[in-house]
Amino acid sequence: MARICLVCQNIDCKSRGSEQLTTELEKKIAAKGINDVEVKPYMCFGACQEGPNIVLYPEKSWYAKVQSQDLDDIVEHLAGGPHVQRLDTIDSSLKELIYQLLDTGVF
Amino acid sequence: MEGILFPHATPEGREGLKEYRDRGGYQALEKTLNGSPEQLIQIVSDAGLRGRGGAGFPTGKKWQLTREAPEQPRYLILNGGEDEPGSKKDRVLLENLPHLVLEGTLLGAYAIGASKAYLYINARYDDALKTIQAALAEAKKAGYYGKNVLGSGFDLEIEVVPAPHNYVAGEDTAVIEVIEGKKAWPRQKPPFPVTVGLFGKPTAINNVETLANVPPIVLKGADWYRQFGTAESTGTMIFSLNDDVNRPGVYELPFGTPLRYLIEECGGGIKGGQKIKAIMPAAPSSAFLSPEQIDTPLDHNSMREAGSALGCGVVKLVAEGTCIVEELIKIADFFAAESCGQCPACRMETSSLAMMLKKVQAGQGGLPMLEQFGKILAFNKGKGFCNLIAMPGPPIESAIKLFTADFEAHLTTGKCPVN
Numbered sequence: 001m002a003r004i005c006l007v008c009q010n011i012d013c014k015s016r017g018s019e020q021l022t023t024e025l026e027k028k029i030a031a032k033g034i035n036d037v038e039v040k041p042y043m044c045f046g047a048c049q050e051g052p053n054i055v056l057y058p059e060k061s062w063y064a065k066v067q068s069q070d071l072d073d074i075v076e077h078l079a080g081g082p083h084v085q086r087l088d089t090i091d092s093s094l095k096e097l098i099y100q101l102l103d104t105g106v107f
Numbered sequence: 108m109e110g111i112l113f114p115h116a117t118p119e120g121r122e123g124l125k126e127y128r129d130r131g132g133y134q135a136l137e138k139t140l141n142g143s144p145e146q147l148i149q150i151v152s153d154a155g156l157r158g159r160g161g162a163g164f165p166t167g168k169k170w171q172l173t174r175e176a177p178e179q180p181r182y183l184i185l186n187g188g189e190d191e192p193g194s195k196k197d198r199v200l201l202e203n204l205p206h207l208v209l210e211g212t213l214l215g216a217y218a219i220g221a222s223k224a225y226l227y228i229n230a231r232y233d234d235a236l237k238t239i240q241a242a243l244a245e246a247k248k249a250g251y252y253g254k255n256v257l258g259s260g261f262d263l264e265i266e267v268v269p270a271p272h273n274y275v276a277g278e279d280t281a282v283i284e285v286i287e288g289k290k291a292w293p294r295q296k297p298p299f300p301v302t303v304g305l306f307g308k309p310t311a312i313n314n315v316e317t318l319a320n321v322p323p324i325v326l327k328g329a330d331w332y333r334q335f336g337t338a339e340s341t342g343t344m345i346f347s348l349n350d351d352v353n354r355p356g357v358y359e360l361p362f363g364t365p366l367r368y369l370i371e372e373c374g375g376g377i378k379g380g381q382k383i384k385a386i387m388p389a390a391p392s393s394a395f396l397s398p399e400q401i402d403t404p405l406d407h408n409s410m411r412e413a414g415s416a417l418g419c420g421v422v423k424l425v426a427e428g429t430c431i432v433e434e435l436i437k438i439a440d441f442f443a444a445e446s447c448g449q450c451p452a453c454r455m456e457t458s459s460l461a462m463m464l465k466k467v468q469a470g471q472g473g474l475p476m477l478e479q480f481g482k483i484l485a486f487n488k489g490k491g492f493c494n495l496i497a498m499p500g501p502p503i504e505s506a507i508k509l510f511t512a513d514f515e516a517h518l519t520t521g522k523c524p525v526n
Contacts, residue, residue, distance in 0.1 A: 010458075011448055043462060046455025097486050104472040104479055106463050 002036055005029075005078070006055045006107055009041035012048035021052055021066060028075045037078055042107060045098055047090055057102050062095055063087035110359040111323050111335060111343045112316070118203040118357065121238055124245040127206040133251055135325035136213055140259035144174065147218045151321060153329035155341035159196075160186060160277075160314030161389070161419045163340075163407050166321075169311055172301040173219040176309035183221040184286065184305065184312040185212045187228040187235070188270040188277035192441070193390055193421040196345035197315035199357050201228060201235035204319065205242035211318030213252055214325065216263050219311050223264045227282050230269035239267060274445035278493045279312045281447075292447050293493035314419075316345055336362030340406035346420040348374040362406040366396075369405065369422060381426040385509060389418025391438045392498035394505035395425070414505065430523050431510045435503055436464045442499045452490035459483055460499050467514060470521025477507060477514055 007013075007022045026039050045053045050064040054074065061083055063074060073084045101107075113119075114130070127133070139147050152167025173181055185208070189197040200208055216224045228236055243265060247253055252263045268286050275281050276291035283305045285291050304310025320342055324332050335342050340362035349355050352374030360369060366388065370376065377383055385395040388405070394415040396403060403413045410417045425434055439461040446457045463479060466472045472479075484500045491497075507514055516524040 010454060012451070012454075043458040044451070044455040046451045048451035048454065093486070097483060100482065101459060101463070101479055104463075104466075104476045106459060106466060106472070106476075106479070 002038055003059070003078070004057050004107070005037055005039045005074075006042040006057060006102075007039060008043075008045050008051060008053045010044040010048065013051035013053055016052045017068075018052040021054070021068065021071065024068060024071055025054075025074070028071055029078065032075050032079055034075070034078055040107065046094060050090060053090075055098070055102070057107070060095075060099050060102075061088070062090050062098075064089045111332070112200065112204065112207065112319050112345065113359050118199050120203060122204050122206060124206055124242070124249065127204075131326055132206055132322075133210055133249075135322040136210055136217075136251060137257060139214055139217060139325055140257055140261060144218050144220060147214060147325065148174065150329050151218070151324060154324045154332040155329075155339070156317065156320055156324060156332075157340065157407070158314055159316035159320075159344060159419060161191070163417065166313065166317055169301060169313070170215065170218045172299075173309045173311040176302045178302075178308050180222040180308055181219050182305045182308060182310040183212065183216040183219060183224040184282055184310060185215075185224065185226045185228075185315060185318055186277065186279070186282055186312050187226065187232070187315045188272075188282060189229050189232075189315075190270075190272060190274045190277040191390075191419050191421055193349045193423065194347050194419050196347055196357050196420065198229070198232050198235050199345070200315050200319050201232065202238050205238045206246065207319050207322060208239070208315055209242055209246055209251075211321040212265070213256070213263065214321045215311060215313055215318050217261055219309070221311075222262060223266065225286055225305070226265060226267045227270050227286065228267060229272055231272050236267065236269065243267070273447075274441075275447045275493060275495060278495075280493070282312055283310065290447075292449050293495075295492045337404070337406045337408070339408050340417075344405065344417070344420050346373075346405070346422055348422055351378055351424045351426070352376065353378055360405065363404045363409070365402045366405055366422070367401045370401065370424065374422075377424050377426055379426070381428065383424055384427045384429055385425040385431070385506070387415075387423040387425070387502065389416045390421045390423035391441060392416075392501060393418055394501035395509055396505075397509055415501070428525055430468075430525050431506050431513050432464060432468045432517055432523070433526075435506055436461065436468060438502050439464050439499050442495060446495055450491040450496065452487045453496040456483055456487040456496055457499060460503065464503075467517050468523070470517055470519075472518065474515065474518055476518060477511075480504065480507060 052066050054063045148170050156166040157163040187197045278293045280294035281291040300310040343359050345359045354375040358373040383398040443457040443461040446453045
C-alpha cells in the first residue's frame, strides 16, 4: 500500500498556512526522489489549536504545529530518517482515535 | 379539541388586538401587574410549564434564577430563531397569534424584572416579522408596553432582532452573541445566561411557544393547566409534521397523546400508504423508534424511557424501502455543515461521522467500521461549547442498533439492501 501524508485542510489549519505547506511538501518529496508517498488533504483531526497538523500513514506519525522550516525533517523521516520528536505533541487518546479511523479507511 | 394555544386546535389566521381582547387577551397582564412577580413565577412553576424549545427546562425555575441574580438590568429574549429543520410551530404562533406571544413576553419580562425584551425572530419569516411589528404598534398604543405599563410603574422596552438562519443561531448563547452584534457562535458555559447573559447581565431566553403558554396559565390557573398532559409534562405541545405524511401541518396535542394519534389521525398516515420503517420523534437529533413503538406517549418521560426524546416536536417518518444509511448521511452532512467550527472536537467528530457513513454506503471499511461510530461519539462526549456535538449520536447509534443487518449488508456486499 502506498504511503500517505495527510495534511489537514480545515479552516483552522488553513488559516495557519496548511495550503502552502501542502505545496511545499509535495515539491520537497519530489525533489528528494520519494515516489511512494501521496500528499492528501484531510478534513479535520480535531486538534485545531495545535495546527497545522500532518499525519503520516501507515507510519502513524502525527506532527503538530508544523512550520515551513520543519518540512525538511518530515521529508527526511519519509525517506527513512528518524521520527521528528519535537513535533510529536498530540495527546495519545486523540491519536489512537484518529489512527483507528485511518485503519478503517476513513480518509 | 379545544387547545390551550390554538382555540380550535388549529391556527385560523392572524388575530388582531380586538379579537384577542374579546377572548380575554391582556387580562392576564392586568391581573399580574396587580400582583407581584414572585406570584407570577409561583403560578408558572405550579403549572409545571417546561420550555418548548427542545430542552424542556422548567420555565418558573429559569425565571427565578434570573430574578435572583443580583446584577441589573436584566433582559428577556423571546427565541423565535426556529432553525430546527421541519419545525414551524414558532412561525405559526408569530403569524397567527402575535398578541398571545407578546402578552407572554410581557409577563416573562415582568417575572424576571427585565427592563428590555428582545424578540429574536428568524430573518426568513417575513410574514411573522411584519405581523409582530404590527402587533407591537397596536400594543404600544394600548399602553401594554413602554413606560409605566397600565399605570403599574413597570417600564419595558421591546426591540425586534432578525435571527440569522443557521442552526446554531438558535442556541441560547449564540442568540446573545447575535443580539450583541457578533457572529452566531455559542459561548462556553458556565456561566449560564441566567446569571451572565446579554451584555453580561442576567438574561432569560424563552422559546416562542413557551411564552405563549403563560397568559392562559395566569388567566385560568395552574390547576386548570395541569388537567392537560401528564404529571411531569403538563399542558400541550405543538408538533410539526412535514411532507412524509398525508396532511403536513402543526398540531397542538396534550402531552401524553400516543404518537400513533399524531401520525394517523392528525397527519393522515405516512404518504403513499407505505409501511413505516422508523420514527424520529425529534428530528433531526433524536434516536429512531421502531414501528412497534408507535403507541409511545408524546411526553418527556415516556420518550426517554423509549430511548428517544421529544425535542421541539418535529416528528419524521422513514418509509419501508428507504436506505437508512442514506437517511443518516443527510443528517450527518447537516450537522457537519452546521457545526460552527469553533470547537475542534465538534469539527472533527461531525465531519468524520459524515465521511464514515459515506464509506459505509460505498461498502468500504468492513465490519470494523461499525465499531468506530461508538468510539468517536464516546470520545467526544461532553466536549464542545454547545450541544450540537451530541446531536448526530442518537440517530446514528439507534439506527445501527435497529438496522444492524442493513449496515452489515452495505459493508460486506458493498450493495444497498433496499435500493
